Amino acid sequence: MFSQRWGPLLLSPKLSFVVRNVAVEQQRAELQEVVHYHKVAVTHGTEQDVGDNKVSNNKNYGSYSTYDPVASVYFPTFQVALLPPTNGVHRATLRASLATDVVDDFRRHVVQAWQGAAARQAILIGCRSVPYMERQLEMDNLYSFLVIDRILSNLLDAAEMLVPKYGTRVHFLRSDAFFCVQQLLPSEVADVCVAPMPVPFVSERSSHQRLVTRDFLCAVHHVLRLRESPSDQRGFVTFTDFVPLGEFMMEQLEESRLIVPWTRKNPSETYGRWLPGEHKHICEFPRQRSSGGIVAIAASKSGGTSSQALAVIQQLEYKRRYHRALLSPTEG
Secondary structure (H helix, E strand, O other): OHHHHOHHHHOOOOOOEEEOOOOHHHHHHHHHHHHHHHHHHHHOOOOOOOOOOOOOOOOOHHHOOOOOOOOEEEEOOOOEEEOOOOOOHHHHHHHHHHHHHHHHHHHHHHHHHHHOOOOEEEEEEOOOOHHHHHHHHHHOOOEEEEEEEOOHHHHHHHHHHHHHHHHHHEEEEEOOHHHHHHHHOOOOOEOEEEEEOOOOOOOOOOHHHOOOOHHHHHHHHHHEOOOOOOOOOOEEEEEEOOHHHHHHHHHHHHHHOOOOOEEEEOHHHHOHHHOOOOOOOOOOOOOOOOOOOOEEEEEEEOOOOOHHHHHHHHHOOOOOOOOOOOOOOOOO
């Protein structure tokens, strides 16, 4: 995989942001190779790092992690960028290297193209619904989109459908969302961040994987532009069909307001376009654990991110933080 094809780059003292300016079919084949590699590794239940075994044609997948642990690659035809996993205290050195050696090229190839494609910029965390993204792109030409997800197959499927039609208005990034908003994106680069139907991670054991937490909301705050008026759609939006998750996310929003200034808004009024559509023949999102319709949460950036808050954001740790289990009313 990457470790064989670009070994000299990836084994150099500095990480590199590799731009694959090759034929379209070769870009597609390489992306599909990564997807296949990941699926096989997951099937074999591997959790180990690649370590010293870095030959891509070695079929002993049990010695591999599910993704190459160091590759940072951009496929311009599909407008898909791949960054390695960054979560966990054991990846501190990798995070520091990405934030030092890769960030400038990432911003030049991805962020600048995203910014230049429309008057306003939107970040979508999660690539779970192509119909939802297509509806947003069709609505008007006001926004360009940066779609962040950890699952490359979702991103590639969406890119093949949307990039030919909407061009530079939609870009895709395989990355851990928290690291991206904390370390890679510039301050005040986007107008809105939307987390559509995040995975609940109901149990306490898996709760450290929940997306919308106090730390995440603080990090998102600094990448958003300040609203120009009370009705300006500059802020954060999320929605779920699982009421306990909605309650949890609201609690996290209130905690984050102790650090950064958010003003809670009625989602259907100020941020109505970002809520899931109601169509007879199209279901934009599969049901998760429905317990009473959609719960939506929205908050506008009503003040700047202070220097004290920025210092707190940069010091946020990557230790697993566990939360209470989420129980629906029928499970309590």
